[in-house]
Amino acid sequence: MSYVLLVWLALRELRPFLAERDWRRGGAKDLTMVPYITGGILYTVAGMFNPVGMILVALSAAASFGGTSGMAWMTQYLGGKFVPKTASQPAALQRSRGWIIAAFITVMLFVGVLGRGVRLS
Secondary structure, X not given: OHHHHHHHHHHHHHHHHOOHHHHHHOXXXXXXXXXXXXXXXXXXXXXXXXXXXXXXXXXXXXXXXXXXOHHHXXXXXXXXXXXXXXXXXXXXXXXXXXXXXXXXXXXXXXXXXXXXXXXXX
């Protein structure tokens, strides 16, 4: 139930970024599928550095793609009773060099440090 609630909240937050054409042509999919696939690939690549073995990599990839699958299917509920349309002007999304650099550094730390695993003892 909490997963459905979080998907609903995410869709409500997504609405201000959608123009009228995005509701019909699937522009919302661009805002959800790109992060979904990118994150799944990132989790899989990070898992490849784990010394335990490839079985763990496969299980980790399946879990990461499955656990975030709401991003893959949630746009089906846009515009219906679950998440009604809004009639406002869409907010502009612009590229930011600073955020791109921050993301790159975060990816390197994620893969380089957490990909190998963290020993607690």
